Amino acid sequence: MSAQQTLDGKAISVFDKHGLDAIHHEIQEVYLSDNRPWVIGYSGGKDSTTTLQLVWYAIAELPEEKRSKHVFVISSDTLVETPVIVDYITSTQEKINRTAAESKMPFTAIKLKPRIVDSFWVNLIGKGYPAPSTQFRWCTERLKIRTADRFILESVTKYGEVVMVLGVRKGESSTRDQVMDQYKIQGSKLSHHSRFAQSYVYTPIEEFSVDDVWTYLLQKPSPWGNNNRDLLALYKNAQDGECPLVVDKDTTPCGNSRFGCWVCTVVAKDRSMTALIENGEDWLEPLLEFRNELADTQIPEKKHLYREYRRMNGKVKVMERADGLHIIRGPYTLDYSKYQLRKLLEAQVNVRKNGPYPNISLILPEELYEIRRIWQTQRSDWDDSVARIHKEVMGEDLGWVKDDLGAFSQSENELLKKICNDHKTPLRLVTKLLDVEQQMQGMTRRSSIYNRINEVLSEEWRSEEEIKNDMIKPDAVDSRRQIRHM
Known part of the structure; x- marks a missing residue:
């Protein structure tokens, strides 16, 4: 029976059906059933926090000698996450690792990042990829799936098999329910991973409702010292949901103004960042302005202003079409890519000056090096524009490698x-x-x-x-x- 079912018009709580002790017992049973290490996907939101807390408390009840199987807590930093969320996840990971060491718990929190060649800015500004849309959502594969894939495959290579523990719930969508049922293993609490034969999936909160999640978080304190009411306040300020840790193509990625990438253009309006600004985070305005301007480049009538008439090849x-032939436009022009880079660096200067993170980097030096290489070798930028724009906006050099590329005066x-x-x-x-x-x-x-x-x-x-x-x-x-x- 799902948490979404009702009795006499009232929602049935998962705690009425099972009780917290029973939920802990199930987790312990699955944990002790084999030697496969666990990998918990932690996004910093309510569902993944509930999952991690439940697992932590369940394992903490075991004798120390039985806590032998390691639990990796992985978070995916796409390098374009909303800074407020990045700060929250980073501080949480530090607390998890510190508390785990002090209490002899087998947990290690790890932050995963995409390879520089897969990063958002290298593809958008460097190669000229158009802003992601529902028709061309290239970001999910590069920033999330490939990142999680590498960790899973490395773990499989090291340990033979692993179990992914995910904070997904039934009732969120019919598609999600079908996928969860499709990969279920008869007679087991585990499911097959959709793509990796030596990986399995465990979903301990699949029967939880949204009310169950918040009831649990507000009544059960965080074992690593967070205040779950801060998480509730973060949700209230952003007025939206969380962005799940995407580990395969069956996991619904962000795209409904949820916590996640501040540059997300898959939705028409970023309500979560707008709400954060309205609730006092004024320093985020340059980021929202950049994101909205990026979204404008998707308007069909405006594409010719920003994008090449030729494809990348x-x-x-x-x-x-009904009214004749139409050119399907290619990447952003080099001139517009230069404008994007300048605008992004100006936003970085602005948020450093006015926000709570004086050393924040919206774009990493490694990304700038790769963009410079791409512009010089693939986009005929003989003016060394990346170095010039960076110097003009940031007032400093990054120790650019000197070579013969772009040597024309x-x-x-x-x-x-x-x-x-x-x-x-x-x-x-x-x-x-x-x-x-x-x-x-x-x-x-x-x-x-x-x-x-x-x-x-x-x-x-x-x-x-x-x-x-x-x-x-x-x-x-x-x-x-x-x-x-x-």
């Missing part, structure tokens, strides 16, 4: 533009060919340079105007078919 994709750039214009040759075509030559310098085998040159030449080098003119010609039916496959 240099081709043009056209879609046929401003006068040489202007000369090249004039030559290309005189010969009616696309400037970017020439710069890409020169970039290929620069990148192949010093290599003992240069045979692959011909393949690289071929790739560049096979890209679409007509202007957007020329392509649109070809699309509207009455006798261009064949060329339309060709354009669609470019």
Whole structure:
């Protein structure tokens, strides 16, 4: 019977059905049933906090010699989490580790972060990926799933098998309920992991209702010293739910203005950050402004202002609609990426000055190094714009690596533009060919340079105007078919 069922119009509490002792006993039974270490997904929200507390108290009741199986408490920091939440989770992890050591509990809290090449800013500003949307939610895979995957696979390699302990509840959505039922193991409290054969899933609060969660948190104190009323206040200030630790594609990611990434554009309006600002966190305003401006780039009528007409592979994709052919736009232009970087660094200066975290970094130096590399090697940025913009906004250098990339001077750039214009040759075509030559310098085998040159030449080098003119010609039916496959 689910916590969502009612009796005589009243909701049935999970504690009326089982009692806290019975819940602890079940957790102990599952914990002691094998030697597989546990991995608890902790997002800092109410559900994951309830799960972690229940497991902690249940294991604490066991004799010390039986607490032999380790419990890893993992939190995923996407590097674009709302600073208030990051601070809360970081302080909680420190308390968990300190309390675990003092009380001889087998818990270790670990913060997971995406690889720099997968980070939000490297993909958005560096590569020009458009802001995530419901149709193209590239962030979840890179920032969350891959991060959790690496830890799970490393744990499986080390221990053979692991059990993921997740704070998911039935009744949150029909899709979630179907997924939970689909992977259940008959006669066991565990479920199969949706993708890893040597990983299992345990969901101790699956029968809890929202009321059960808050009843528990407000009546049972945090064993590591947090005040759960602070968590309640955080929810009230943000007026929304939590962002779950996403460990697979079946876990519903954030996207309903929940606690999570402050740059989330999957929703039309970020109500949680707006509520935080309205409740006194005025220093967050530059972040909300940046996020809203990013969301505007998704408006169909405005996409041409921010995004290339060509895809990342240099081709043009056209879609046929009722009113004719339309270009499906590609990444952000380099000029707009430069604007984004400047705007982000200005926001960083602002929140450092006006917020409670004077050393906060909205973008890491490692991300700036990678963005600079991408711009120089893939986007023909010969002006070394990352270093220049950072110096202008932050007033300091980051010890940039000196190399031959982007070594052309401003006068040489202007000369090249004039030559290309005189010969009616696309400037970017020439710069890409020169970039290929620069990148192949010093290599003992240069045979692959011909393949690289071929790739560049096979890209679409007509202007957007020329392509649109070809699309509207009455006798261009064949060329339309060709354009669609470019």
